[in-house]
Amino acid sequence: MERSTQFTLLICSSFVLAAVAQNGSRNLTALFHVGVILDLSTLVGKMGMTSISMAVEDFYAMHRNYTSRLVLHTKDSRSDVIQAASAAQDLIENYEVEAIVGPQKSSQAIFVAELGDKSHVPIISFSATSPTFSSLTPYFIRTTLNDSSQVSSISSIIKAYGWREVVLIYEDTEYGRGIIPYLIDSLQGVETRVPYRSVIPISATDDQIMIELYKLMTMRTRVFILHMTPIIGSRLFLKAKEAGMMSEGFVWILSTGLTNIIDSLDPSVTDTMQGALGVKLYVPKTRKFNDFATRWKRRFLQDHPSDEPSELSIYALSAYDTIWAVAMAVQKVGMGMLGASMNGPKLLEAILMSKFEGLSGDFYIIDGQVQYSTFQIINVVGKGGRGIGFWTPEHGITRQLNNSITKGYSTSMTDLNTVIWPGDYNSVPKGWEIPVSGKKLRIGVPVTQGVPMLMNVETDPVTHLTIASGYCIDVFESAITKLPYAIPYEYVPFQTTQGKLAGSYNDLVYQVYLQKFDAVVGDVTIRYNRSLYVDFTLPFTESGVSMIVPVTDGKNMNAWIFLQPLTLELWLGSLAFFIFTGFVIWIMEHRINTDFRGPFSHQLGTIFYFSFSTLVFSHREKIESNLSKLVVIVWVFVVLVLTSSYTASLTSMLTVQQLQPTVTNVHELLKNGDYVGYPRNSFVEILLKQLNFEASKMRAYDDSVDEYFMALSRGSKNGGVSAVVHEIPYIKFFLAKHCTGFTMVGPIYKTAGFGFVFPKGSPLVPDVSRAILNLTDGDSIIQIEKKWFGDQKTCLNQGSIIISAPNSLSFCSFWGLFLITGVVSISSLFMFFIMFLYKNWHELRTIDTDKSVWQRFRSWARYYNKKDMKSYTFRIGKPDNNTSPSTSIMNGDSNVKASTGDNSPNMIIHSCDLYTTYSPPVEESSSPELSRTSTEDRLVNVVVSH
Numbered sequence: 037m038e039r040s041t042q043f044t045l046l047i048c049s050s051f052v053l054a055a056v057a058q059n060g061s062r063n064l065t066a067l068f069h070v071g072v073i074l075d076l077s078t079l080v081g082k083m084g085m086t087s088i089s090m091a092v093e094d095f096y097a098m099h100r101n102y103t104s105r106l107v108l109h110t111k112d113s114r115s116d117v118i119q120a121a122s123a124a125q126d127l128i129e130n131y132e133v134e135a136i137v138g139p140q141k142s143s144q145a146i147f148v149a150e151l152g153d154k155s156h157v158p159i160i161s162f163s164a165t166s167p168t169f170s171s172l173t174p175y176f177i178r179t180t181l182n183d184s185s186q187v188s189s190i191s192s193i194i195k196a197y198g199w200r201e202v203v204l205i206y207e208d209t210e211y212g213r214g215i216i217p218y219l220i221d222s223l224q225g226v227e228t229r230v231p232y233r234s235v236i237p238i239s240a241t242d243d244q245i246m247i248e249l250y251k252l253m254t255m256r257t258r259v260f261i262l263h264m265t266p267i268i269g270s271r272l273f274l275k276a277k278e279a280g281m282m283s284e285g286f287v288w289i290l291s292t293g294l295t296n297i298i299d300s301l302d303p304s305v306t307d308t309m310q311g312a313l314g315v316k317l318y319v320p321k322t323r324k325f326n327d328f329a330t331r332w333k334r335r336f337l338q339d340h341p342s343d344e345p346s347e348l349s350i351y352a353l354s355a356y357d358t359i360w361a362v363a364m365a366v367q368k369v370g371m372g373m374l375g376a377s378m379n380g381p382k383l384l385e386a387i388l389m390s391k392f393e394g395l396s397g398d399f400y401i402i403d404g405q406v407q408y409s410t411f412q413i414i415n416v417v418g419k420g421g422r423g424i425g426f427w428t429p430e431h432g433i434t435r436q437l438n439n440s441i442t443k444g445y446s447t448s449m450t451d452l453n454t455v456i457w458p459g460d461y462n463s464v465p466k467g468w469e470i471p472v473s474g475k476k477l478r479i480g481v482p483v484t485q486g487v488p489m490l491m492n493v494e495t496d497p498v499t500h501l502t503i504a505s506g507y508c509i510d511v512f513e514s515a516i517t518k519l520p521y522a523i524p525y526e527y528v529p530f531q532t533t534q535g536k537l538a539g540s541y542n543d544l545v546y547q548v549y550l551q552k553f554d555a556v557v558g559d560v561t562i563r564y565n566r567s568l569y570v571d572f573t574l575p576f577t578e579s580g581v582s583m584i585v586p587v588t589d590g591k592n593m594n595a596w597i598f599l600q601p602l603t604l605e606l607w608l609g610s611l612a613f614f615i616f617t618g619f620v621i622w623i624m625e626h627r628i629n630t631d632f633r634g635p636f637s638h639q640l641g642t643i644f645y646f647s648f649s650t651l652v653f654s655h656r657e658k659i660e661s662n663l664s665k666l667v668v669i670v671w672v673f674v675v676l677v678l679t680s681s682y683t684a685s686l687t688s689m690l691t692v693q694q695l696q697p698t699v700t701n702v703h704e705l706l707k708n709g710d711y712v713g714y715p716r717n718s719f720v721e722i723l724l725k726q727l728n729f730e731a732s733k734m735r736a737y738d739d740s741v742d743e744y745f746m747a748l749s750r751g752s753k754n755g756g757v758s759a760v761v762h763e764i765p766y767i768k769f770f771l772a773k774h775c776t777g778f779t780m781v782g783p784i785y786k787t788a789g790f791g792f793v794f795p796k797g798s799p800l801v802p803d804v805s806r807a808i809l810n811l812t813d814g815d816s817i818i819q820i821e822k823k824w825f826g827d828q829k830t831c832l833n834q835g836s837i838i839i840s841a842p843n844s845l846s847f848c849s850f851w852g853l854f855l856i857t858g859v860v861s862i863s864s865l866f867m868f869f870i871m872f873l874y875k876n877w878h879e880l881r882t883i884d885t886d887k888s889v890w891q892r893f894r895s896w897a898r899y900y901n902k903k904d905m906k907s908y909t910f911r912i913g914k915p916d917n918n919t920s921p922s923t924s925i926m927n928g929d930s931n932v933k934a935s936t937g938d939n940s941p942n943m944i945i946h947s948c949d950l951y952t953t954y955s956p957p958v959e960e961s962s963s964p965e966l967s968r969t970s971t972e973d974r975l976v977n978v979v980v981s982h
């Protein structure tokens with residue numbers, strides 16, 4: 037305490053005395069005691085102090101008739117928390133200050149704010165920026181922005197340049213740590229990872245800093261966000277320059293801690309920061325600002341003659357505005373008669389209500405904090421920061437500050453001026469580097485003999501260098517050349533000392549996880565279980581697992597294939613309906629149509645012939661009854677559907693059977709207990725087991741086209757296999773070589789195709805994936821395919837045959853049709869009988885009334901069997917309702933009561949004249965009426981003509 041009083045400078049009371057002296061007669065009604073706590077040995081402290089002195093002078097020079105005066109009591113907190121707290125206590129208790137300006141640091145603010153809160157003394161800090169809420173008490177006012185305000189501008193820069201990983205470096209203080217949660221949240225918002233945070237204790241020695249920097253060098257991330265106060269920050273940069281971290285490929289982004297006073301830093305320090313980016317609070321350079329700047333610099337030099345001249349900074353401006361706000365509030369509150377604890381709340385309220393145009397912009401307080409929002413993005417070049425753009429919460433990054441811009445929020449690199457990066461580098465650093473230890477990317481390649489066109493690895497016998505070639509390698513190398521940066525790499529074979537593949541592909545991929553390889557390139561399929569350990573790029577091949585099976589040609593085609601389109605039940609069902617329909621027609625036509633009359637065998641023949649001839653629509657019998665016409669029309673429609681279905685089915689059978697795979701699906705293999713082949717060391721083995729294949733039925737082969745060919749040729753029964761299950765790219769190469777005799781069946785399983793393997797979180801993955809898309813979208817990939825596999829179009833059975841087992845048509849497919857024709861036939865038959873009984877009832881009921889039911893029934897049947905002479909057909913060519921004698925002759929039926937007596941030959945002649953005499957012979961007649969003329973009529977005709 038005593039030592040601190042030594043440092044207490046009551047310089048400011050002199051202003052008051054001066055004011056009194058100016059007008060001795062004037063009453064000075066109110067003296068307000070205000071404490072100031074700053075680290076007077078720091079640059080910020082010195083700047084603040086100069087501004088505070090100037091502010092008091094300027095304020096009262098401008099407001100001469102104000103009746104209040106500030107009396108300042110300044111204490112040096114000497115960069116110490118306890119010192120600041122005791123200074124605050126001293127000021128409150130012994131000096132009875134009514135407000136305290138300061139403290140300077142966030143860590144000090146926590147305690148001082150607590151004291152202020154207890155004794156109702158407003159604490160107004162213009163430089164404690166830590167956003168932690170612990171410093172928030174109602175009596176704590178921040179006349180600057182807290183650090184969380186700048187995180188969005190920093191992450192916007194990261195996003196604009198597309199960096200995906202950053203390392204945070206910050207000092208281990210309240211100030212340094214406060215921003216970190218906010219910064220990490222904000223970086224997550226732009227999908228940027230923070231793989232490492234480097235915390236530098238304030239007490240760290242240069243050696244410790246150097247060790248930490250070397251550690252950072254071994255990591256791949258090359259983007260550093262630095263959040264530090266100038267003292268430790270300057271030291272760190274000196275060391276970073278020494279470590280070579282201020283050179284090409286590195287990115288440094290500074291928070292406001294350094295940028296806000298970057299113009300005032302020692303030139304030797306700014307020299308080490310060349311190329312760094314940063315954000316700083318933006319203050320428009322108005323005329324007022326410029327005038328003040330000149331005065332301020334002069335004054336600073338006066339106050340600190342032994343120091344370097346300093347530039348005006350945001351701290352100086354905030355300190356100046358703070359004093360103005362306090363002075364105004366004090367004047368508003370008025371008489372200081374009540375003592376500190378009574379004035380406190382009123383003074384606090386007055387300060388919170390302040391609103392004026394300060395040097396740093398519009399000064400107003402919301403939530404205990406001054407509101408500014410514009411940040412300038414700077415690039416450290418030469419002696420200070422060169423503005424390259426702005427950041428505002430509304431528009432994001434913009435090149436110019438222009439209130440009339442209407443565009444939305446954007447974070448685009450094109451909105452920033454060009455940057456000179458560390459090492460005088462002009463293009464944007466990619467933000468990561470292969471760790472120094474690796475130098476070249478070690479790319480593992482599988483040693484396979486399988487499909488050399490896909491992947492072939494050899495060792496040069498002379499130079500012992502690994503030479504990889506094939507489709508996969510070409511795709512990889514083309515993709516690498518598409519990257520915007522160069523990547524040195526070398527191939528490392530994954531092999532045993534005998535030159536064989538050292539394990540399965542899973543093992544190969546696992547080497548990346550174990551960091552034995554930096555990547556794996558080859559015919560590696562993207563699989564779920566592998567993706568747990570590594571990251572895959574996008575696939576560059578087609579995907580899926582299928583089978584190669586031999587095909588049989590269609591020469592041994594079955595002689596009975598014509599029966600196959602319909603199932604037996606459909607054949608029998610159709611037959612039954614043919615007969616049924618013929619029978620129905622016969623019943624309905626029998627009495628009225630001579631075509632359906634005659635000897636029993638003849639009638640039977642007609643029934644069958646009629647119904648079967650509908651099959652080809654060649655039935656010639658004339659149908660008389662309307663009911664039978666209806667039945668026939670419906671039936672013919674059914675027949676039409678049936679025959680066309682038969683034709684279609686037969687056609688498809690004949691064509692499909694041309695190239696018939698011997699096996700059409702996996703289940704057939706399982707059912708037959710056939711052997712199935714698969715490539716050794718491939719995931720296909722697991723897949724087959726999942727499909728319930730027994731291990732004894734599976735045969736592994738070295739991945740080579742010839743081996744598969746031999747095995748398939750031998751067949752399952754002779755020690756070979758019935759099918760080989762493999763991934764589609766391989767199958768295509770197999771088929772390209774053995775085009776005839778084999779085909780692909782499937783796919784039976786989906787996979788994601790081949791991809792390149794990188795360690796988890798590798799920044800190369802998105803870039804290489806994009807390069808692969810660039811290849812696959814264009815025709816580059818087709819060129820590569822042509823180079824390795826030639827034009828595959830020549831082989832026609834390349835594509836997978838989708839097998840639809842030739843389906844026979846069953847009765848079920850047509851029962852609807854049969855239902856319709858059945859219903860129509862039966863209901864017609866029913867109606868026919870009703871009409872028959874109705875028309876003939878008076879005769880039927882008189883027949884054999886005395887006989888048994890059975891005999892009566894037979895008599896009725898006999899009655900039915902007779903011609904229906906009343907029918908329209910038989911009336912043609914006959915006058916009136918009477919039967920002609922000839923009819924009766926032909927009929928020879930004694931039961932018919934033919935009254936021949938009435939018939940006169942004249943009438944017959946007449947009728948013949950009408951219908952026959954003038955017409956050509958009946959057979960050739962095209963007239964429907966005449967063609968109906970029966971044999972009997974012709975007979976009559978002949979008789980009459982003679």
Ligand SMILES: *[C@@H]1O[C@H](CO)[C@@H](O)[C@H](O)[C@H]1NC(C)=O
Nearest residue numbers: 057058059060061062063100
């Ligand atoms: C001193 O105060 C009186 C009244 O209070 C005023 O009339 C006079 O102008 C003042 N003199 C100076 C030098 O400010």
Ligand SMILES: *[C@@H]1O[C@H](CO)[C@@H](O)[C@H](O)[C@H]1NC(C)=O
Nearest residue numbers: 059060061062063064065103
């Ligand atoms: C100064 O104070 C005296 C009494 O202390 C009072 O009578 C006088 O009016 C005051 N003058 C002014 C200008 O306020």
Ligand SMILES: *[C@@H]1O[C@H](CO)[C@@H](O)[C@H](O)[C@H]1NC(C)=O
Nearest residue numbers: 098099100101102103104367
């Ligand atoms: C001071 O004087 C100005 C005019 O010169 C006047 O507008 C203002 O109200 C006065 N303020 C006080 C506190 O007397």
Ligand SMILES: *[C@@H]1O[C@H](CO)[C@@H](O)[C@H](O)[C@H]1NC(C)=O
Nearest residue numbers: 167168169172182184185405
């Ligand atoms: C920090 O500033 C932001 C906006 O500038 C504000 O939303 C937030 O509440 C402030 N945090 C603290 C602790 O003052």
Ligand SMILES: *[C@@H]1O[C@H](CO)[C@@H](O)[C@H](O)[C@H]1NC(C)=O
Nearest residue numbers: 518809810811812813814815
């Ligand atoms: C591939 O990238 C180049 C530029 O790198 C571009 O010009 C080209 O259009 C891209 N190709 C496709 C198919 O997108």
